[in-house]
Amino acid sequence: MTIFSIFSALMLALSCTVTAAPVQPVEMLVWNPTIITPSSTTVWELGSTQTVFWKTNNVPVEKQNSTGRLLLGFEANSSENLDTEHPLAVDFPITDGQVSFIVPQNTTRRNNAIIVLFGDSGNASPQFMIV
Numbered sequence: 017m018t019i020f021s022i023f024s025a026l027m028l029a030l031s032c033t034v035t036a037a038p039v040q041p042v043e044m045l046v047w048n049p050t051i052i053t054p055s056s057t058t059v060w061e062l063g064s065t066q067t068v069f070w071k072t073n074n075v076p077v078e079k080q081n082s083t084g085r086l087l088l089g090f091e092a093n094s095s096e097n098l099d100t101e102h103p104l105a106v107d108f109p110i111t112d113g114q115v116s117f118i119v120p121q122n123t124t125r126r127n128n129a130i131i132v133l134f135g136d137s138g139n140a141s142p143q144f145m146i147v
Contacts, residue, residue, distance in 0.1 A: 047079045049110070051141040054131060058144035063121050068104075068131055068141070072113040084110040085134040086117070090126055091143055098132055110135040119146065 049070040060066050068086060086105040089098035104117040123146055131141040 047074075047076055047082075047135060048139045049075075049113075049133065049135065051131065051133060051139065054129075054141050054144040056142040056144060060119050060129070060144070060146045062119055062123055062125070062146065064119050065116060066119055067114050067116040068133070069114045070133055072111055075111055079135065080111060082110045082135045083107045084115070086115055087132045087134065087138075088123065089130050089132060089140075090124075090128045091130055091140075092128065096130065096132065096140060104131075 049072065052069040052071060054060070054066075054068065084105070085103050085107075087098045087100060087103050089096050091097070102120070104119075105115040108115045125146055127145045128143045129146045130143055132138045133141075
């Protein structure tokens with residue numbers, strides 16, 4: 017009998033005697049800050065500096081050190097089409113309630129643009145216009 021065979025037999029025997037601990041449910045905390053701007057009347061120009069604002073009056077203690085990611089997208093056919101490859105801003109403190117950036121020159125002009133703010137979940141702005 018080789019050492020490998022002995023080791024394998026021992027591991028098999030031990031695995032049969034292991035019992036799993038019961039799984040306890042874990043409450044997932046999700047915070048969805050309300051986006052204040054852009055609003056449905058907002059118009060952004062290509063190359064302009066813009067600031068997105070969101071409410072921070074109800075940030076849970078557990079989310080005080082979270083960072084955010086801001087994506088540009090558009091709504092079409094009941095779907096959010098997000099540019100995940102080119103975020104407008106990343107790693108900003110979610111408790112700041114705002115982040116500024118430059119609207120990229122190569123952004124498609126549209127009247128159904130949206131901003132999605134990700135912290136631990138994503139929430140979208142109303143549709144607005146990019147000209």
